[in-house]
Amino acid sequence: MSTIKDVARVAGVSVGTVSHYLNGTTRVTRAKAERIQEAIDALGYQVDLGARGLRSGTTKTVGLLVPNISNPFFGEIARGIEHALTERDYLTFLCDTGDDPRREEAYLANLASRRVDGALVIYADQGADPRRLRPLVDVPLVYVDRGVPGMPSVTSDNRLGGRLAARHLIELGHQRIGAMLGRPDVANVAARYEGFCDELAAHDLEVPDELLLTGRQTLAFGSEVDRLMRLDMPPTAIFTTNDIVAIGAWQKLMSLGLRVPDDVSLVGFDDIELSRTILPPLTTVAQSVPEIARRAVARLLSLIPSEAPARSGPHSAALDDVPIEPRLVVRESTAPPPLTEARFRNLGVMPLAN
Amino acid sequence: MSTIKDVARVAGVSVGTVSHYLNGTTRVTRAKAERIQEAIDALGYQVDLGARGLRSGTTKTVGLLVPNISNPFFGEIARGIEHALTERDYLTFLCDTGDDPRREEAYLANLASRRVDGALVIYADQGADPRRLRPLVDVPLVYVDRGVPGMPSVTSDNRLGGRLAARHLIELGHQRIGAMLGRPDVANVAARYEGFCDELAAHDLEVPDELLLTGRQTLAFGSEVDRLMRLDMPPTAIFTTNDIVAIGAWQKLMSLGLRVPDDVSLVGFDDIELSRTILPPLTTVAQSVPEIARRAVARLLSLIPSEAPARSGPHSAALDDVPIEPRLVVRESTAPPPLTEARFRNLGVMPLAN
DNA sequence: TTGAAAGCGCTAACAC
DNA sequence: GTGTTAGCGCTTTCAA
Numbered sequence: 104m105s106t107i108k109d110v111a112r113v114a115g116v117s118v119g120t121v122s123h124y125l126n127g128t129t130r131v132t133r134a135k136a137e138r139i140q141e142a143i144d145a146l147g148y149q150v151d152l153g154a155r156g157l158r159s160g161t162t163k164t165v166g167l168l169v170p171n172i173s174n175p176f177f178g179e180i181a182r183g184i185e186h187a188l189t190e191r192d193y194l195t196f197l198c199d200t201g202d203d204p205r206r207e208e209a210y211l212a213n214l215a216s217r218r219v220d221g222a223l224v225i226y227a228d229q230g231a232d233p234r235r236l237r238p239l240v241d242v243p244l245v246y247v248d249r250g251v252p253g254m255p256s257v258t259s260d261n262r263l264g265g266r267l268a269a270r271h272l273i274e275l276g277h278q279r280i281g282a283m284l285g286r287p288d289v290a291n292v293a294a295r296y297e298g299f300c301d302e303l304a305a306h307d308l309e310v311p312d313e314l315l316l317t318g319r320q321t322l323a324f325g326s327e328v329d330r331l332m333r334l335d336m337p338p339t340a341i342f343t344t345n346d347i348v349a350i351g352a353w354q355k356l357m358s359l360g361l362r363v364p365d366d367v368s369l370v371g372f373d374d375i376e377l378s379r380t381i382l383p384p385l386t387t388v389a390q391s392v393p394e395i396a397r398r399a400v401a402r403l404l405s406l407i408p409s410e411a412p413a414r415s416g417p418h419s420a421a422l423d424d425v426p427i428e429p430r431l432v433v434r435e436s437t438a439p440p441p442l443t444e445a446r447f448r449n450l451g452v453m454p455l456a457n
Numbered sequence: 458m459s460t461i462k463d464v465a466r467v468a469g470v471s472v473g474t475v476s477h478y479l480n481g482t483t484r485v486t487r488a489k490a491e492r493i494q495e496a497i498d499a500l501g502y503q504v505d506l507g508a509r510g511l512r513s514g515t516t517k518t519v520g521l522l523v524p525n526i527s528n529p530f531f532g533e534i535a536r537g538i539e540h541a542l543t544e545r546d547y548l549t550f551l552c553d554t555g556d557d558p559r560r561e562e563a564y565l566a567n568l569a570s571r572r573v574d575g576a577l578v579i580y581a582d583q584g585a586d587p588r589r590l591r592p593l594v595d596v597p598l599v600y601v602d603r604g605v606p607g608m609p610s611v612t613s614d615n616r617l618g619g620r621l622a623a624r625h626l627i628e629l630g631h632q633r634i635g636a637m638l639g640r641p642d643v644a645n646v647a648a649r650y651e652g653f654c655d656e657l658a659a660h661d662l663e664v665p666d667e668l669l670l671t672g673r674q675t676l677a678f679g680s681e682v683d684r685l686m687r688l689d690m691p692p693t694a695i696f697t698t699n700d701i702v703a704i705g706a707w708q709k710l711m712s713l714g715l716r717v718p719d720d721v722s723l724v725g726f727d728d729i730e731l732s733r734t735i736l737p738p739l740t741t742v743a744q745s746v747p748e749i750a751r752r753a754v755a756r757l758l759s760l761i762p763s764e765a766p767a768r769s770g771p772h773s774a775a776l777d778d779v780p781i782e783p784r785l786v787v788r789e790s791t792a793p794p795p796l797t798e799a800r801f802r803n804l805g806v807m808p809l810a811n
Numbered sequence: 812t813t814g815a816a817a818g819c820g821c822t823a824a825c826a827c
Numbered sequence: 828g829t830g831t832t833a834g835c836g837c838t839t840t841c842a843a
Contacts, residue, residue: 104595106820117830122822132828152570153516154820156507157835167551172539173532173730182527185553194567197521197551199539213548216506241458322734351734357711358736376527380676380705382712460836471814476838486812508836511819 105146113142125150156218161409165193166214166240168224170202175375176345176392177225180248183396184223191404193220204231211239221403223247228289243406247399249291250426255406257399260426261291264388265298265342267431268370271386272340273306276439277368281314281331281338283324283348292320292344295372295388299342314338318348325351329359332367339440340368346378346387353381353436364438374432383435390429398427459500467496479504510572515763519547520568520594522578524556529729530699530746531579534602537750538577545758547574558585565593575757577601582643597760601753603645604780609760611753614780615645618742619652619696621785622724625740626694627660630793631722635668635685635692637678637702646674646698649726649742653696668692672702679705683713686721693721693794700725700732700741707735707790718792728786737789744783752781 107125111118116135123129124139131139142148156162165188169177185195196219198210204227214222221243226233233251237244243255250256272280282299285292303309314331318324325348331338343349349371353363363369363383371378374389402424404410461479465472470489477483478493485493496502510516519542523531539549550573552564558581568576575597580587587605591598597609604610626634636653639646657663668685672678679702685692697703703725707717717723717737725732728743756778758764 107822108820118821119823119831120829123829126822128823129828135829149566149570151511151572151820152567153507153510153572154835155822157505157511157837158820158822160835162507171536172526173529173536175527175529175532178527178529178532181551182525182553185526185551186555189564194571195551197535197539197549198543199536201540210543212503213506216503217548218505218507322731326734326736354734354736377676380680380708382680382708461838462836472837473815473839474813477813480838482839484812489813505836508819509838511821512836512838514819 105148106151107148109146110139110142110148113146114138161220162218163193164196164217164219165403166196166198166210166217166219166222166224168198168200168207168210168222168226170200170225170227172197172199175377176347176373177248179375179392180225180396180399183393184247184399187396187400191400200227202227202229204229207231207236208239211236215240215242218242220407220409221245223399223403225249226251228286230288243403245399245403245406248395249289250424255402256424257395257402258291258426259390259395259429261294261429262298262301263426264372264390264429265295265300266302267298267429268295268342268372268388269299269302271431271433271437272342272368272370273302273308275340275368275437277340278308278440279314279336279338279340280308280310281316281341282310283316283318283328283331283341283343283352285318285320285344285348287317295344320345320348322347322351322354324348325353326355328352328355332356332359332361338367340370340437342370344372346371346373346375346385349385349387349436350377350381353385363436366441368437368440370437379434386434386437387432388429389432391427394427458505459502460505461502463500464493464496464502467500468492514572515574516572517547518550518571518573519757520550520552520564520571520573520576520578522552522554522561522564522576522580524554524579524581526551526553529731530701530727531602533729533746534579534750534753537747538601538753541750541754545754545764554581556581556583558583561585561590562593565590569594569596572596574761574763575599577753577757579603580605582640584642597757599753599757599760602749603643604778609756610778611749611756612645612780613744613749613783615648615783616652616655617780618726618744618783619649619654620656621652621783622649622696622726622742623653623656625785625787625791626696626722626724627656627662629694629722629791631694632662632794633668633690633692633694634662634664635670635695636664637670637672637682637685637695637697637706639672639674639698639702641671649698674699674702676701676705676708678702679707680709682706682709686710686713686715691721694724694791695721696724698726700727700729700739703739703741703790704731704735707739717790720795722791722794724791733788740788740791741786742783743786745781748781 107118107121111121124131188195200207207227223245225248246256250258287293349369371385371387374387378385378387461472461475465475478485542549554561561581577599579602600610604612641647703723725739725741728741732739732741
């Protein structure tokens with residue numbers, strides 16, 4: 104592997120000149136520039152970015168901590184982030200924490216040793232305080248998706264998302280509404296459900312205790328939906344705090360011979376790709392993944408000193424921690440509530456009242 | 458950020474000694490070792506892995522090229538690989554190529570500049586010759602999932618997988634069998650279908666032209682299954698070259714009021730997590746993702762000179778390119794073919810013959 | 812066992 | 828514009 108020295112020798116110039124040519128730090132005469140380029144081509148020279156980093160103090164690398172890269176939602180975020188970073192000439196260290204706070208800490212220590220220029224973290228939502236991660240690296244750190252109050256965060260307005268879902272169901276005429284929640288100590292889940300209840304309350308509605316299910320945000324949890332549907336008075340609509348749960352519920356409903364939205368409406372959250380392709384396509388609160396990714400990277404870069412301050416013009420929104428507005432995507436899993444008679448017949452039980 | 462020099466000064470020893478202590482290169486007297494450790498703790502010293510890499514010629518990093526990290530199958534592989542690599546103290550550069558050969562090349566060039574110790578690649582299956590990637594880096598490169606004959610590759614025995622699927626359907630008594638394939642110029646797809654046809658042929662069966670559908674391996678393609686089911690003589694079983702397509706088909710079938718496996722059996726390929734959770738759970742040819750990941754990393758490390766030769770004992774299978782045996786996972790999407798009369802009634806068309 | 816010193820490939824300050 | 832050179836933080840001879 105040839106070095107800058109070799110290039111200099113072959114081109115008949117000094118290493119300094121080659122370096123200037125490479126970095127555009129100074130003008131280089133046309134003639135020398137050509138000779139240098141020829142030497143580079145001839146030798147197949149490639150800069151050693153590690154050496155450059157040692158000298159310049161900036162490695163052009165960023166660490167990305169995700170709980171589980173095989174979860175399509177995180178996968179989509181990681182993809183967006185990685186692409187945005189690549190565009191700015193950064194390479195991404197993938198750190199799959201498995202939602203384990205200990206692994207999370209180990210990764211951050213390693214990243215610190217690697218002198219990454221920054222870190223993007225979707226923290227492990229297992230009770231450990233996300234703030235403890237901040238001091239583990241002394242470079243900019245931005246929390247993504249799962250925000251941390253008072254720290255640079257890029258997240259959706261989960262509360263608003265919950266409100267949008269509720270409003271939609273209310274407008275369709277639903278009154279008996281159930282909910283299937285991820286663990287409520289997870290900040291995003293809590294915010295979504297709070298927003299949902301807020302909006303309900305504004306219309307003198309609420310989710311009755313017997314229509315509230317809590318669990319992990321998995322397909323398996325979603326399939327517990329039958330516990331709701333076997334009640335004497337099943338809900339006419341169900342809100343779930345993410346799409347995976349909604350899809351799990353939908354599968355179970357189908358297997359029970361219940362139709363969505365004819366027998367029960369379903370609203371999800373996230374808008375993962377799968378939601379668009381199931382039948383009927385899911386009405387859901389869409390988080391704009393590309394927007395989250397874009398903003399996360401912009402925010403991080405704005406904190407990296409070696410980056411030109413993003414823009415001198417009007418203070419860019421990307422630099423603040425304004426939560427990203429989710430939007431309701433109405434598809435075909437929601438409809439007005441079924442007539443009482445019809446649905447009880449479908450469910451194979453007698454209505455309590457006609 | 459403090460350096461090894463600071464540690465040496467505080468501990469009152471030379472940098473060389475600190476380095477030896479850090480790397481265990483030489484015994485260090487108890488007293489000095491303690492003083493060094495104290496200095497390290499006091500200063501919060503962390504080695505600069507970049508500087509170490511420059512000097513030692515090994516960066517302890519590996520590049521991972523994947524077509525699309527938000528595809529759960531690749532996500533699972535990436536996850537397994539990243540974990541295995543982390544265990545061996547390597548950090549992973551995530552490179553999402555978007556199945557674009559040009560991006561693929563750009564990434565490899567960048568990785569070369571970063572002096573990674575090796576690269577793992579699931580190449581972009583878009584017609585570009587995967588072999589062209591080999592010379593772009595001068596470190597070990599292992600092809601994963603999508604193998605390349607004659608190059609270090611870790612893949613499943615796709616041909617065998619196809620055979621297993623066929624055998625299963627034959628044993629159940631199916632004779633009229635359809636198939637939904639990804640683009641047949643994709644090596645893995647071709648191998649799966651060849652194996653499938655081989656086994657069929659061994660039993661004097663074949664997939665008639667009108668029961669063969671080709672497309673991209675997406676949910677959307679899967680939903681074209683109705684083209685098969687609307688034929689005068691629809692298949693009693695369908696083989697798909699991956700689970701995503703099978704799931705797409707399954708969704709469409711449900712929406713048409715057809716039951717799996719009552720009306721038609723479905724066999725997938727891959728065994729992604731989702732297959733286990735749909736209803737009925739999918740019969741599929743399982744690729745052992747953990748095994749692929751483990752083997753890929755073992756193979757790569759075996760090619761990295763700075764790694765101790767994996768094991769001196771009996772030549773480890775992990776070091777060869779023996780394809781990994783897939784296994785058939787029989788779940789509930791397959792059953793004996795329906796009686797002719799019953800199925801034509803279900804499909805709402807008249808049987809051609811009784 | 813320890814210290815001194817060279818040098819990995821590069822950038823940047825400085826002198827010309 | 829261009830060349831020379833110090834030095835980024837570390838490992839690794841080589842002597843002692």
